Amino acid sequence: MSPNVLALLPEYILVLAGVLIMLAEPCLPAAASRKPLGWIAILGTALAGLASWYQLQFGTLHAFYGTIQVDAFSIFFHLLIAAVVLVTLLGSLDYFEGHATHAGEYFALTLFGATGMMFMTSSVELLMVFVGLEISSISTYIMAGFRKGQATASESSLKYFLLGSFATAFFLYGIALAFGATGSTNIYAIAHGLETTATPHLAFLALAMLIIGLGFKVSAAPFHVWTPDVYQGAPAPVVGLMSTAPKAAAFAVLLRITFSGFPAMQHRWAILMWVLAALSMTVGNLGALLQRDVKRMLAYSSIAHAGYLLVAFTAFPQDGIAAACFYTATYAAMNVGAFAVITQVSGYDETARSQEDFTGLASRRPMLAALLAFFLLSLIGIPFTGGFFGKFYVFSAAVAAGHVWLAVIGLLNSGVACFYYLRLLAAVYAKPTAESAALTSIPARRVSVPAAVGLTLAAIATLVLGILPGNTLWLTQYAGTSTIIESARQHCAPHPDNCHVELQMEQR
Amino acid sequence: MSAQVPIAYYLVLGAILFSIGIAAFLIKRNIITIFISIELMLNAVNLTFVAFSHMWHQVSGQIFVFFVMVVAAAEAAVGLAIIIAIFRARQTLNVDQINLMKL
Amino acid sequence: MTIDHSILTIITFVPLAGALLLAILPDKGKTMQWGALAITLLTFVCTLHLPAHYDYSAAAGSYQFDTDHSWISSPAIHYHLGVDGLSMWLIVLTGFLAPLGVLISWRAIDSRKKLFYILFLLQQVAMLGIFVSLDLFLYYAFWELSLVPMTLLIATFGRTENRRRAAIKYFLYAFIPSAILLVAILWLYVKTGTFDLPTLAGFAAANSISPNSAALWLASLAFLAAFAVKVPIFPLHGWLSDAISEAPTAAVMVLAGKLGLYSILRFSFGIFPQQSHRIAPLMIALGAIGIVYGALIALVQKDLKRLAAYGTLGHVSVVVLGIFTFTIAGLDGGIYQTLNEGIGGGALFMLLGLLYERYGTYDMREFGGLAAKLPWIVTLFVITTLSVVGLPILNGFVGEFLVFSGAMQASFAHHVMWTALATTGVILTAAYMLMMIQRVFYGSLGLKSSAVTAPDLDAREHLALWPVVAVMLAMGVASPYWMRAIDEAGTRIAQQHESIESTAPPAEATTSNVHAAEGGPR
Amino acid sequence: MSHLSQFQTFLLLSILKIAVVLVITLTAVAYTVLLERKVLGRMQNRWGPSRTGPFGLLQPLADGIKLFLKEDLLPLAAERPLFIIAPIIALACSLISISVVPFGAVQHVKGVDMFAVADLNIGLLVILGITSIGVYGIALSGWSSNNKFALLGSLRATSQMISYELALGLSLVGVVLRAQSLRLRDIVDSQAAHGALSWNVFGGFQFVAFFIYLMAAYAETNRSPFDLPEAESELVAGYHTEYSSMKFAMFFMAEYANMITVACVATLLFFGGPASPFGHLIPTFGGAIVQAVLPVLWFVAKVLAFLLLYIWVRGTLPRFRYDQLMSFGWKFLLPLAMLNIIVTSLVMALRG
Amino acid sequence: MQLALFLIFGVLAVAGAINLLLQRHPINSALSLVVVMMSLAVLYWSLGAEFLAAAQVIVYSGAIMVLFVFVIMLLNAGEEEHTTGSRIAYVAGFPGAAAIFCLLSFVFLSERKAMGGTDLGGYLSHSANNIAEISRLLFRDLLLPFEVTSILILVAILGAVVLARKEQ
Known part of the structure; x- marks a missing residue:
């Protein structure tokens, strides 16, 4: 296979599946079920994941004149995105049944969005990153407004759109300034150009703008204002997707830009990240304390988790990348799981919204309640769940880099976080009240088989990441190492003689 | 022909436009105007790109602008569709009245 | 591969397997109770393997039934389990109390039994895990895990509407210091590259963890604070009375005491010997204050459970007083008293639970004159009380005696004064315990006790209570049998501290370096 | 003139060119109106304007005077500034685009090309750009009038123009591919080899593109059969319902100026511009002056032919329905234009 | 000029x-x-x-x-x-934008020397190649972004149709 095909195999598969769905959609009668299209999407996603796995044996691949770099890092995120999309699709296969007439477009948009995210993670050219970012953003804007009956859905879509575009402008400005400072938009060329740049302040400004732009995308405080409204209004499965996969992709970009693009400035941006992390954790957790709406609460919790993740950026490169990757994976597993449960509990009409509506869930839907409890415990960071090990790993990386106080802030925050998660958990296991019983028992639908499979996958992933994180850890550490090595190699390309030391790392 | 203009002047012009864009984004209450101010910000970025492209004698900056235009077009299509949808539902374009959810 | 190498794994995970089994079984009739009873009994039987095969002749400071597998390669986390004299009897005690907890909850828990027993078994897993783990990561995982089932038990099966608040209070009290504990553990890992307790203890003995004494101090305080809350030690006991008065009996039996005390003995003393030594005067003072404070508050309680809660505070304070004297007698007594607290406190709470089951209240003013109506209960109650107040022949006496004699030998400033204060606490304890007996069982009939006619103990309850009484007697009479293992652990710790005392403390430790307080490693 | 610097010469000559071209264009606009009325009259078996001056040749002048002297009405509810600015935009845009059109062979006087106001290397794009700005005139006129017919008319016009701009632009890509340049002079030169045979519409095999261009151009100029924006039976006069006097005249002139521009572009892109159809078949004759003027005549002749075609179509075809218009543009012209691009580029790639 | x-x-x-x-x-x-x-x-x-x-x-x-x-x-x-929301926005909007402007301008102007000036003459003399150069870069080095843009446009079309469609 030519490297151009091999390197982009997962993306090709996703696009093909998406186009197939788009072509099939108008051919189906309006009243017909859209499930077959959903199955195409699921199949495509699974194949794309397998293709990523297949790429792992080839080491680092470059394609399209150095625009694309497929390495362990990008493969990790490809797998993660594929997994998240897979679980989301499984969970939403029956979601639109009987409600929306053109659910096929939802599946197609999901796949295209995933393609954009994958491009973001595997690209080392900021132009490509930008295009990928836009594909993923625009498809999520649309998906946020997909539940058109509800006024809140279009409102959520609008807010997401406006603030997302606002962030894009900052991101672009950052790219422009980086281009101005170094004369290139390739991440490695930027790193190289920084060594000789005549305009160092410009370069730092560029990085700051990039961080602001991506900060919006990952909803780090103080760029988080859109998150609660958007999560509250958007359909639950979409929130599950957009709180994880695009965020993971944005974090991947942020990792690449900071660690590969601006390594020379780490002493400066690490401070920025320190502040952002502390602020996000605190704002997220304190905000969540005040919330009654479950989705809104989880929105604030996702801000806090973005903060935990940002802690990894203050660590040494190799640890930091590995820890960030690992945390992204655990966060994705548990958050997607939590939203999948909420999808199943509240249904298309979102009958159950506030914590009171969830009161006594355990006595009516014991399995769903147990799963929700499990995901919430993982979000708290209880041992033997992914959440615990993720947090542990992130904070150990930060402590290793000497940021003990950040770890203290972070872990105290996770103490505060317990409060609101436990409140929901306690409500779920409390005796049902009259109103809550009325609300959550209306759609006493059975959980369909695909949704159950999706939930199980998420739960298993969360559990495995907590108990046997070995394989994932290996992949994340490989990702970290390969990123560092590739940076070194690219950096050395002009002066090959004085960097055999770094390249020796590769021999190991 | 005549005196050179420092690149920095173009950049400052870009910064002025960008800041006005931010201010408009925050201050304006009409959704469409807010969207328009985002476009203004993108234009400011484009000017910055072109100026740097000139400075480095590389057209890759210009290509970026080209892509920004395409993306802006795509965003405009989607954004205006969202705006139409919300206007149909709410009969208003004032962001302060788009407040079904607690802020 | 003999069974000795996997016995600890078996002990820890049998309850987990049981919990999964219960999750599958249908919640009909008495399935849950019988299932849980069978599992807890099985666990107990397994734990008995430990004293039966414990090698008393092994070198001091070695761990037995040792299992060590690499779990995660980087960071280097091991699945390392082991037992020594300190933890062995605690494991057996945990195993012993579990079936009793099931028996006592037999009728008290009548709805959502499945949830209750699953949580109960998970709590069991966490506690056993804490006692057997020798890897700090593993230990911390179990430590955190132990919070969850307990919180849920309180939140779901609590007595009044106040249960959710009590549960969250308990959780936050325990979780926030634990978070700091994690930071300290991470810091240790960064400094030493290992989570392995024996290795760390070796480093600590060689004084080679970190040259930054201020950071070491902060880390040791983080450890101690997390454990002190769980014990609880005097000013950190805010969660105790609420949690105890809300929690169901089976949960209360294991709520306070041994986890925190064991952790102090094992980890604080093991990894931070010097810092523990230096902070001992403060802890002795807090222990003494705790004894008196607990007793005084208990004296004025009207609610039986709250009375018992403050009593618990007093009892665990005795242990604190004992272990921080760093004398062999004090340490032995402290460890012994930890066991006693489990037994005596457990029995007391079981009996209170029985009364509540019969009369639906814990208010002392509504009882009275029950002695004639419930002869068996009153008998057992009196025996338990005597054990708690430390009457000779019963177990309490051995522990308290050792603690106080150790406290008198201690070499810290003002220790005599604090010991004297603590001794008054013993008298106060006797006062409130006996007053409680007097009020509940003697005198005129109270409001409830006259209105409700309740049966005396049935066979199941006899089965739950007599073993405890038997153990009380056995531990009171045949204390050397139990003491053999404990003494080994106590002696080891005491000797370590003697050596610290003999070598003068490093000068810089007294004037703690402000700059270094920034967080240590740079 | 020798004492003038090069820059000053350039400036003076440019102003001169602008003035001349502007006058000629405006006159042409006036007489195109007359031509249309005359030819339409003949097609409908009547005489058309014939009273004012010989053969009615002074009719445009009389119309102009009439429009100047009429009362300038301003509706009360109109958005004043936009209402006034809209016709200006419309007329200005239609006139500016003439500026890049080379209407004769290359003739340098003191280094300045005399037969093109401006010779830009993106001339084609400039025309497209200015045309697309012209939409604002129509859009704003309808909206600022505060009249529902005007608004509907301008909405129709706007969407029609946006839609057909796409097909228009794409139809030109084939031509650009062949010329490998966006400069109009280069495009003309690329068709110069063998007279009419090498014109894009014949030898360049761009007849499909030409067809698309023609359709799109009719729609862009809001001419019959695509004159829905001013469908009298439905919308009174469409977007300029509320306009009168000079402002109305400006819209009127803009429409005809646009026609001329479009005809010029068609001539340049598909019919060899100012080149003679006979190429080298006819030997060169006459002096330098004749050599300079003859291409201009060819150019004018070709443009005139297009204008006649316009008028002919108007006299012959009925008006489309709105949905037909849209589906014709999007479902037929657009795919066809893309197909044309693909085929053209494939052929070019295969040829080397 | x-x-x-x-x-x-x-x-x-x-x-x-x-x-x-x-x-x-x-x-x-x-x-x-x-x-x-x-x-x-x-x-x-x-x-x-x-x-x-x-x-x-x-x-x-x-x-x-x-x-x-x-x-x-x-x-x-x-x-x-204008509503109460806009007053808050005024308070937050102007200073924020002004701050960003000051920061950017300060950096631009302080590094003005390093960035140099425009040399329109030299640049424009080769300007005939500008478009060719753009296309060379666009269709070679940056071919992938160019092609992937088609997905973006597809998504946008899909989205516009989905969002603007009236529900039956």
């Missing part, structure tokens, strides 16, 4: 932007933005990017902004009203 161009159109652009901010009716804001875009097009041309200048006019002012104007006309929602 370059300076004159820059001053005239720079001032025009800023005036347009400020007008955008001050106007209350969205259509006026949109037209102000068109003015900004046209001035920027001239500035692009003055920086040697004539292809972009044309693209700016055709795509941005000729298509995107027409779409805006079209939607504004279609919805005809009237002028914006």
Whole structure:
């Protein structure tokens, strides 16, 4: 296979599946079920994941004149995105049944969005990153407004759109300034150009703008204002997707830009990240304390988790990348799981919204309640769940880099976080009240088989990441190492003689 | 022909436009105007790109602008569709009245 | 591969397997109770393997039934389990109390039994895990895990509407210091590259963890604070009375005491010997204050459970007083008293639970004159009380005696004064315990006790209570049998501290370096 | 003139060119109106304007005077500034685009090309750009009038123009591919080899593109059969319902100026511009002056032919329905234009 | 001449932007933005990017902004009203924007020397190659982004159809 095909195999598969769905959609009668299209999407996603796995044996691949770099890092995120999309699709296969007439477009948009995210993670050219970012953003804007009956859905879509575009402008400005400072938009060329740049302040400004732009995308405080409204209004499965996969992709970009693009400035941006992390954790957790709406609460919790993740950026490169990757994976597993449960509990009409509506869930839907409890415990960071090990790993990386106080802030925050998660958990296991019983028992639908499979996958992933994180850890550490090595190699390309030391790392 | 203009002047012009864009984004209450101010910000970025492209004698900056235009077009299509949808539902374009959810 | 190498794994995970089994079984009739009873009994039987095969002749400071597998390669986390004299009897005690907890909850828990027993078994897993783990990561995982089932038990099966608040209070009290504990553990890992307790203890003995004494101090305080809350030690006991008065009996039996005390003995003393030594005067003072404070508050309680809660505070304070004297007698007594607290406190709470089951209240003013109506209960109650107040022949006496004699030998400033204060606490304890007996069982009939006619103990309850009484007697009479293992652990710790005392403390430790307080490693 | 610097010469000559071209264009606009009325009259078996001056040749002048002297009405509810600015935009845009059109062979006087106001290397794009700005005139006129017919008319016009701009632009890509340049002079030169045979519409095999261009151009100029924006039976006069006097005249002139521009572009892109159809078949004759003027005549002749075609179509075809218009543009012209691009580029790639 | 161009159109652009901010009716804001875009097009041309200048006019002012104007006309929602929310925005908006402006300008001006000036003459003398150069880069080095843009447009079309469609 030519490297151009091999390197982009997962993306090709996703696009093909998406186009197939788009072509099939108008051919189906309006009243017909859209499930077959959903199955195409699921199949495509699974194949794309397998293709990523297949790429792992080839080491680092470059394609399209150095625009694309497929390495362990990008493969990790490809797998993660594929997994998240897979679980989301499984969970939403029956979601639109009987409600929306053109659910096929939802599946197609999901796949295209995933393609954009994958491009973001595997690209080392900021132009490509930008295009990928836009594909993923625009498809999520649309998906946020997909539940058109509800006024809140279009409102959520609008807010997401406006603030997302606002962030894009900052991101672009950052790219422009980086281009101005170094004369290139390739991440490695930027790193190289920084060594000789005549305009160092410009370069730092560029990085700051990039961080602001991506900060919006990952909803780090103080760029988080859109998150609660958007999560509250958007359909639950979409929130599950957009709180994880695009965020993971944005974090991947942020990792690449900071660690590969601006390594020379780490002493400066690490401070920025320190502040952002502390602020996000605190704002997220304190905000969540005040919330009654479950989705809104989880929105604030996702801000806090973005903060935990940002802690990894203050660590040494190799640890930091590995820890960030690992945390992204655990966060994705548990958050997607939590939203999948909420999808199943509240249904298309979102009958159950506030914590009171969830009161006594355990006595009516014991399995769903147990799963929700499990995901919430993982979000708290209880041992033997992914959440615990993720947090542990992130904070150990930060402590290793000497940021003990950040770890203290972070872990105290996770103490505060317990409060609101436990409140929901306690409500779920409390005796049902009259109103809550009325609300959550209306759609006493059975959980369909695909949704159950999706939930199980998420739960298993969360559990495995907590108990046997070995394989994932290996992949994340490989990702970290390969990123560092590739940076070194690219950096050395002009002066090959004085960097055999770094390249020796590769021999190991 | 005549005196050179420092690149920095173009950049400052870009910064002025960008800041006005931010201010408009925050201050304006009409959704469409807010969207328009985002476009203004993108234009400011484009000017910055072109100026740097000139400075480095590389057209890759210009290509970026080209892509920004395409993306802006795509965003405009989607954004205006969202705006139409919300206007149909709410009969208003004032962001302060788009407040079904607690802020 | 003999069974000795996997016995600890078996002990820890049998309850987990049981919990999964219960999750599958249908919640009909008495399935849950019988299932849980069978599992807890099985666990107990397994734990008995430990004293039966414990090698008393092994070198001091070695761990037995040792299992060590690499779990995660980087960071280097091991699945390392082991037992020594300190933890062995605690494991057996945990195993012993579990079936009793099931028996006592037999009728008290009548709805959502499945949830209750699953949580109960998970709590069991966490506690056993804490006692057997020798890897700090593993230990911390179990430590955190132990919070969850307990919180849920309180939140779901609590007595009044106040249960959710009590549960969250308990959780936050325990979780926030634990978070700091994690930071300290991470810091240790960064400094030493290992989570392995024996290795760390070796480093600590060689004084080679970190040259930054201020950071070491902060880390040791983080450890101690997390454990002190769980014990609880005097000013950190805010969660105790609420949690105890809300929690169901089976949960209360294991709520306070041994986890925190064991952790102090094992980890604080093991990894931070010097810092523990230096902070001992403060802890002795807090222990003494705790004894008196607990007793005084208990004296004025009207609610039986709250009375018992403050009593618990007093009892665990005795242990604190004992272990921080760093004398062999004090340490032995402290460890012994930890066991006693489990037994005596457990029995007391079981009996209170029985009364509540019969009369639906814990208010002392509504009882009275029950002695004639419930002869068996009153008998057992009196025996338990005597054990708690430390009457000779019963177990309490051995522990308290050792603690106080150790406290008198201690070499810290003002220790005599604090010991004297603590001794008054013993008298106060006797006062409130006996007053409680007097009020509940003697005198005129109270409001409830006259209105409700309740049966005396049935066979199941006899089965739950007599073993405890038997153990009380056995531990009171045949204390050397139990003491053999404990003494080994106590002696080891005491000797370590003697050596610290003999070598003068490093000068810089007294004037703690402000700059270094920034967080240590740079 | 020798004492003038090069820059000053350039400036003076440019102003001169602008003035001349502007006058000629405006006159042409006036007489195109007359031509249309005359030819339409003949097609409908009547005489058309014939009273004012010989053969009615002074009719445009009389119309102009009439429009100047009429009362300038301003509706009360109109958005004043936009209402006034809209016709200006419309007329200005239609006139500016003439500026890049080379209407004769290359003739340098003191280094300045005399037969093109401006010779830009993106001339084609400039025309497209200015045309697309012209939409604002129509859009704003309808909206600022505060009249529902005007608004509907301008909405129709706007969407029609946006839609057909796409097909228009794409139809030109084939031509650009062949010329490998966006400069109009280069495009003309690329068709110069063998007279009419090498014109894009014949030898360049761009007849499909030409067809698309023609359709799109009719729609862009809001001419019959695509004159829905001013469908009298439905919308009174469409977007300029509320306009009168000079402002109305400006819209009127803009429409005809646009026609001329479009005809010029068609001539340049598909019919060899100012080149003679006979190429080298006819030997060169006459002096330098004749050599300079003859291409201009060819150019004018070709443009005139297009204008006649316009008028002919108007006299012959009925008006489309709105949905037909849209589906014709999007479902037929657009795919066809893309197909044309693909085929053209494939052929070019295969040829080397 | 370059300076004159820059001053005239720079001032025009800023005036347009400020007008955008001050106007209350969205259509006026949109037209102000068109003015900004046209001035920027001239500035692009003055920086040697004539292809972009044309693209700016055709795509941005000729298509995107027409779409805006079209939607504004279609919805005809009237002028914006000021509410309590806008007062907060005033308090937050102006200082924030001013701060960003000051920071950016400070950095630009302090590093002005390093960035140099425009050399329009030298640049424009090869300007005939500009478009060719752009296409070379676009269809070779940056081929993938160019192709992937088609997905973006597909998504946008899909989205516009999904969102603007009326539910039955």
